Amino acid sequence: MDILYNIFIDPFVQMGSAPDLFVQTLWEGLVSGVLYALIALGFVLIFKASGVFNFAQGIMVVFAALTLVGLYEAGVPAILALVLTIGVMFVLAVGVERIVLRPLVNQPDIILFMATFGLTYFLIGFGELVFGGNPKVMITDELYLPRGSVEFEMLGGFVSLQKIDITAAVIASIMVASLAVFFQKTRIGRALRAVADSHKAALSVGISLNQIWIIVWFTAGIVALATGIMWGARSEVSFALQIIALKALPVLILGGFTSVPGAIVGGLIIGVGEKLGEFYWGPLVGSGIESWLAYVIALGFLLFRPQGLFGEKIIERI
């Protein structure tokens, strides 16, 4: 009976007895969720356009953040370093299209997937050669990102919101809204969706596959840069950031690989779910459940919607 009480009653008693902590946990979950969603968005963009699961998205986050900080450390003013980093991500997108994707057109998806493994190892090695493996401090102040926290006394306690987290939430929301408009309302967005449906059909109506791929990889690069800045500000800019990208997998499973709203909703569900799970139910099993709880949540959803929350239902006649 004690076990049942600890699982089904006690966590809710705790939520009621310390509502400020519940609100704080919810907030931390939402912030993590938004950041997971940003990483997942990078995956979704490329998957939508080419059907490729881009294994290199995690290292692109590291590479973008390292480039930004590396340029600043080399004496480039912060804002110019940001602009140059965007330029570097564009060059990377062009390079990926020319060197990796173009020679592999019409190859099975698994070949393209493996090519992104190669790209990952290239970016790791290149990043380490140019910037070294030492962790770096994100140039938060220089980019005019706010520091410190805002504290509210509420519900018999206090809730503390970090300004950088609020900024991350705002920036992520703006990026998501812009991308949604871009995909739904612009000519390029429609072309991109056409490419996602069928490469051959898109080519036959005059859509340039190569151009679309560059746009998509460049956009994923920008998303990676935003993610790298936000995560880097929360911790440090190091190759450890690429591990965070693994958190995008349950988000994608949950939200669907082809849905921008799915990445957002999936990110928020995973973020909030794992924080509440770890905080209220973790101690029952010795804590440290966060890393696998995300997959359990995703699998739970899959039982009812195998295509993910917003994924396209694939019907194949056999």
Added chain:
Amino acid sequence: MVRKLSTILATAVVASAAFAVPAKAQDSVYVPLFTYRTGPFSGSGIPIANGMRDYLTMLNERDGGIGGAKLILEECETGYDTKKGVECYEAVKGKKPVMVNPWSTGITLPLIPRAAVDKIPILSMAYGLSASADGDTFPWIFNPPNTYWDGLSMIIKYIGEQEGGLDKLKGKKIGYIYLDAGFGREPLPLFDQLSRDLGFELKLYPVPADSMQNQSSQWLSVRRDRPDYMVMYGWGALNPTAVKEAAKINFPMEKFISIWWPGDDDLRSAGAGGKGFKTLNWHAVGTDFPALQDIQKLVVDKGLSQAQKNSVGEVLYNRGVYNSMLIAEGIRNAQKITGKTAVTGEDVRRGLETLDLNEARLKELGLEGFAGPIKLTCADHNGHRPAFMQQWDGQKWVKISEPIEPMADRVKPLLEAAAKDYAEKSTGWPKRTEPCDKQS
């Protein structure tokens, strides 16, 4: 970048020269260095790798090696990954290394049973299996100058001093945040025992490797549980993130105490909130020692190091130097015992067992005042040396306590029991047959 490329080029030229004209076997000893300059833990791995390599390179440059034997150095990149570490071991063991430094508790554990079979001593300096300090059970494993259990006992002792005595810990709450891996789990048995013996409540906050940079759940739990002190066994990105998160919830930094692994970069990354954070340490920081100055002059200034000049003397760099000092002294002792120049792993095992770094010897090495004396024996492969507390003042580490002796009375019986238990549970664990040299 140009400097890096030229270093790589220089290394390649030196390496090719070494292969083109093989040194006579009797003129050299092969010392592999397991390092991690890449991957999620490189922030901790790089300064240690630099310190280790630079000290041994300095011996080659200044003295032509050790006792007439040139040191053949070779790094193997493990990425702090146990599988890669074991691969490194398999790759180097055929080249007759005089010892292996795994630089990871996770890598050390699978190497322990192999060491006796392959006759290669394992030096896991202040990490690895605490019980391997028992030389009678683990004749091939060395973990000086203190074990993780010693470290924990020193931290608890220090907390006791802050509170006015160990008896005052009764009813207190101590939180433990740790990397949820072999390293972080290592002190748990002792922590559990001490909490029962001294009457404090232990709260555990494990951090999985993929959550190192996302510890908000753990620190929310800390906020809920309100421990009186926090103890940390962290590595890589875990350390700066933990310090940042602690500052975020306004945890008093002077009550946040770590084992000896956080480095300067970790605290710089953590920012202003890290001021007041404490860690154990057993050696000096800075370059005010003749050996460190020789490194600067003969290695760093000549472009033979991968370290930035201003990183020489930082806490983890000097940790690497200390590690290599032990390597070098083990080799030197082996030469003394056997009369050979090109010693083997079996000889160096004996050399390590007779290690006696007293004040006079440290002075000869140009390291007077760098660290306390240490003496190993056949039975004690650790030394269980004291460590002191240092505090981050926002810019640098400042020593804030006298040396703290480990709680030998509490640690030793547990350690002996753990060693016995390990041997019993490992089917066919060999009884020690290696003779004990007279010097011990």
